[in-house]
Amino acid sequence: MIRFFLRLMAIWLAAAGLVMAVIDAAKSIAESRLVLTPFAETWANWAAASLDAAHHALADKAPWLWVFLDKAVLSAPTFAVLLVVAGLLFWLGRPRRRFTFAHERDL
The missing domain is CATH 1.10.287 (Helix Hairpins)
Structure with a gap:
């Protein structure tokens, strides 16, 4: 299943x-x-609150992970x-x- x-x-x-x-x-x-539409822009257009929540949650607990996600994933094309x-x-x-x-x- x-x-x-x-x-x-x-x-x-x-x-x-x-x-x-x-x-x-x-x-x-x-x-x-x-x-090329960045993934961060698409995520912000569809669910801005969850993007902000993910940013605050990861930036506080694992800033190195947020830096990686910001550079590698959020800036990549959707x-x-x-x-x-x-x-x-x-x-x-x-x-x-x-x-x-x-x-x-x-x-």
Whole structure:
């Protein structure tokens, strides 16, 4: 059940990442220059209160983690962050390989 939920979330995040890539492509064509929406901007547009809450929670308890997130994740393009998280969830939700002993494979 957990694997199913992980794969379902991965599909939704991959779809959202592709939608954000199309939005960025449309903006880039309209402005005749490359436009990439940072993840922080998207998060602030959708849920500014949770972004502020995450900032205060992490900046107080683990400032080094907030610096990493701010530099690496929040400044990255939204479509890239969503697709990387989707790939991670796909990997975590992959079907388990059946374990077989070496002598069973020869039979």
